[in-house]
Amino acid sequence: MSADVVVLGAGLSGLTAALRLAEGGLRTVLVAQGVGATHLAPPTIDVLGYDPELVESPAQALPAFAAAHADHPYARISAETVAAGIGWFRDKVPGLGYVGSLDENLLVPTAVGAAKPTAIVPEAMAAGDLRSGGRFVFVGLRAFKSFYPAYLAENLCRAKLSSGATVEARGIQLNDPGQEPDVTCMEYARQFERPEFRKAVTSELLPQLQAEEKVGFPSVLGLDDHRAVWQELQDVLQRPVFEVPSLPPSVPGIRLFRALRKALRSAGGRLVLGPVAVGAETSNGTVDALVVQASANRPTTYAAKWFVLATGGFATGAIDLDSFGEVRETVLGLPVAGVPDVEALRFSPGYFEDHPMARAGLAVDEHLRPVDADGNPAFGNVYAVGAVLGGAEPWREHSGNGLAIATGFAAASEILEGAS
């Protein structure tokens, strides 16, 4: 199979890159072993949340952060590119109604009741913003095992906000209709799309609500008809309603995946799920084709002019640490930067301590091309985006989706520029 660009990996960075490339007019194929992390985490666009203290304005913090972290992907792309990428992205998924900006982080409640800094959130999460305090009520569903409103609320009441504002919060456990005791978030999302179910929920909830309370639900408020579901709940309950993300899978994340898949399809991009990338055909410092293990007993090649690695990091096995302690990038055998010596401390004894191995990943040049130890690009036409990049700990920095979008956008822009 041949195309202009092959993007490897169907997480947020891969989808972003592929969509931008396809929209830019290149014949784009996105190849992935399976579905990516969009299904697991909420689609909040975290750009920078901690450094290591709470970051109030990502836009202001980014330049200094990049300067202080020379190996961080943010040190490879400008703050303007980050902003441009995220702006572009928001426009591509209007259905999610993203709100917020890079100027100021919101603070949204998590399912344990911690306040999480994030720059941009889907509209249905925005009313959960805690920065100016207020009264909140969190609603548990009868058969949903991944949401504990009383615990969440009690922690939130103790939140220390820089504004000095206070949070008043409480939990309510609903006895919503249904017999099954163990109902998944997917099933609840479908239930919420049924008017009868919504009616049952609102009539049970309404008498229990107090003045000025904003209402937080687990993030299961519909899938395809989410916006209508959310708006109707606000209308009937006559107050702001918001979603609180919890354990995977993430219904809001799935909404984002579906929106991106649809956009990619409309833009003429192709999505091939299933094959495992096993190597590449190369010549003169360029990759000519990606080799994948097909379903049949033969390798299949995807020839292209450019390749984007959006394969993920240790979490997907794109970067593998084996039982002997060796680290390798599994598709192209690219050099992995930031790997501590096998005898050195790699993982610390304390869970929250610094784990030097956590930041291992691909090092890239300013075009986002993976480089060797001397800083030279390993291949002239290979770009790397998202979690495969080293130097970051997105789950601690709260920079995950921001990095994915910004690097995916930046690499695609580089390629489009080269193509024109």
Added chain:
Amino acid sequence: MTKLQTEVLVIGGGSTGLGVVRDAAMRGFATVLVDRSDLATGTTGRFHGLLHSGGRYVVKDPKAAEECIHENRILRKIAADVIEDTGGYFLTTPIDDPEFADKFVEGCRATDVPCEEVPVAEVLRKEPRLNPGITRAFAVPDGSLDSWKMVWACARSAEANGARILTYHEVLRMIVEGGAVKGAVVRDNRSGEEVQIDADFVVNASGAWAGKLAEMAGCEVTVFPGKGIMVAMNHRLVNTVVNRCSMPSDGDIIVPARGVAVIGTTDVKVADPDEWEITREEVQKMLSAGENLVPGFRQARALRVWGGVRPLYQEKVDSADTRDVTRAHALLNHRTRDGVERFVTITGGKFCTLRLMAEETMDAVCGELGVQRPCRTADEPLPDSEEKRYYWLGARVQQREETLHQDQLICECEFVPRRGLEAAMLRRPTTNLDDIRRVLRLGMGPCQGGFCIYRATGILHQLQTISSSVANRSLLDFLQERWKGVRPALYGDQLRQVRLDEWIYQGVLNVGHLPADEAQGSGREEVKT
């Protein structure tokens, strides 16, 4: 200070202590057991779970082999629910001296350990992952046993016979008057309250810690803590216990234990049972040893590593390799040995001989007290073992199938349902999720609590009406406890899992920034392994 009065005080809540408290209670003694922590948190909860046939010792330590097979037969009668009847093989692998096999057969005959040579092809058919280079194979009645279930069963049996079991009660000092031990002063480690326990007789069953306890009564007992590490693999690479047919050495046993396969072990003398760590070399040694028994072992997923310290006792030992110390147990009568009356120490031995050790101990106690009360532990089955049905691996899935539409599944890896979890939380009021883990195997599967820690914390908060601050501590402590075990063998698939778990707890839930102080403390301290 609160005072308690009892006839027999047992110190140590491991297998030895639980064996003794059951035996004592069944002989009609008023009995109290104390442990500084929860039950089975020491060596007992940290072994590979092998029900020895005795095969391992037939050449090297025939006395231990005889004890093993004797107790193996009794345990199968009284503790079937604790045992999975996997059977065991002794295998001559390519690195083993082929001549050992004949000595092994001879040893089995001499010690009455049943042993039957099996065609290698048949073994490979049954266990296709084993090394095809195996040249001889012998079947023995090894099995897999669940140390926690055994301990809970003994505790329930003891309590049913009137015993009191006080966990989190640490001995501060022994009460010694007129050359006799009269009891001990203990502190409730949760409330801080001190309790004086007056007893007619004290049994020191504190395993690797026996020297420290004996010293409080002025007796010198030298126990060699022998560290052994084990690696749990994510699924059962074998369904039968496999042993190398050779002199005991490192990493020569794989035990299919519940959903995992455990490879063990090492044996290294350590100075202090509380101060030691797992080294990279030890883990590498286990993985390479696994590769010899099961080719591809290193590509399989390692779940967790842990270590335990065997209490090895011998009056005189100067070897650094504690494997040369006998596995037989030692009963020290401190009246004859040290001139301290009403006090014995029972130490050494193996999990499998817990009942026998208790019987001998209580025979000695009866002798010292001048009473005649026969031992009944070999005949009366433990709770849940009355029907003499062996534990079956599929039991939890079957239970789940029966309650599919009645209950929630909280820990999905280990099939822990919500009602079971709530019942356990109510039965043993604790805010320590690790204590719940040992009862239910909560968080012990592949994701190591990735999904259930949050759920269990929410349920705990709801059920125990604890503050969110205490609940946060439970959550963070459990995260740390799980991390402790995965860290030494963190590679391949388990690293993928840890990374996902980090995304969940730090990225999505942001537990690193829970309110107030408790988020700061846990997980940052250097926790002793």
Added chain:
Amino acid sequence: METMELVRGSLDHCVKCTICETFCPVSNVTPLFPGPKYVGPQAERLRTGEGSPDASLDYCSACGICTFVCPQGVKVAEINAKARAAMKAEHGVPLRDRLIARTTLMGKLGTPVAPVANWFFGNQPLRRLVEKTVKVHHEAPMPRYAGRTFQSWARSHTPLQDAAHAVVLFHGCNINYFEPKLGEMAVAVLEHNGLRVLIPPQECCGLPLQSNGLFDDARSYIRKLTQSFLPYANRGYEVLAMSTSCGLMLKREAREMLDLQDDEDLKTVSAHTYDICEFLLALHDHGELKTDFKPLPMTVTYHPPCQLMGHWMGKPALDLFALIPELKVEETDAECCGMAGTYGLKAEKYDIAMAVGAPVFQQVKDVRPDLVASDGETCRWQIQKATGVESVHPVEVLYKAYGLGG
């Protein structure tokens, strides 16, 4: 390592992310099936190979989507299939499953008496009787016997003589007994592109047997089929599968599910097996596909079968349709039509299958296309039955666009 261990061992890659469960068409519509992760990598850790304690496993439709979406490489569907086979080996396979799993036999029996057979399957009182006795749902779609076989047509058909390249057509049972005309169209499309089409005698691939847990029988069928194609594969000819599921069987499933990972003959045939649209698209990639398509001013709703996704090749039919002027193509959003081979025939599963397929049917009804195109025959039966819209193989659309129908 044996295949069993390759499949079972893949459970080590499961990180419990639950992506498979969000996609599972069955667990998404019924609580009777606790989901692919549950019966797959999760329960598998607690199985010893001696039968499985989870009867709910049988509600898996074997569509294979779980394996296909798993980002970690867990062979979820394969683990389930093996566990189910072990369960059936213990409890026995019902007569119904033994019957519907023998496509060749059903074909051979029905063809000479096609009018009677078609009347029988179209007769509701009789179908209710069938439902009572052999538990095949009376509403479940049944193909119509053509009354002749594709093989008999092939024997009288003269292949293109001066072709530079030859291919082998793996037409499968469906074309042989129920849709011989489709086989003729495929031959016409291939010949239009200058290919010599060889059609050796061939029988069932064994897939229905496999998906009903009859592994031993399935193994002997696939071995026999392998021998039908082996001489051609050895000469380097491509084997073009007209049925996605049967093609997948040759490519991958038989090797993984039936412990045939080391069967050299099967590996050779697998290496040469292509889905027909995959092959045509590859021709196009090499600039060898004729693109003299005439405008086809119609709307087609395309439904990619679950088993097609298991080919890990994307949706080649969509890419081919994009070459046809004026053809408006709409793809279905839902993953599965519910049929999943023989699943939707079974009385106790019919309602689940219809619930699974409901979003697909709804979309077809909303779009009101001129045609539905789908690569899988059972999907076509299911969608056509449920929506009344004529459902065809993508090759038929190409055939029309080439103007080959005259």
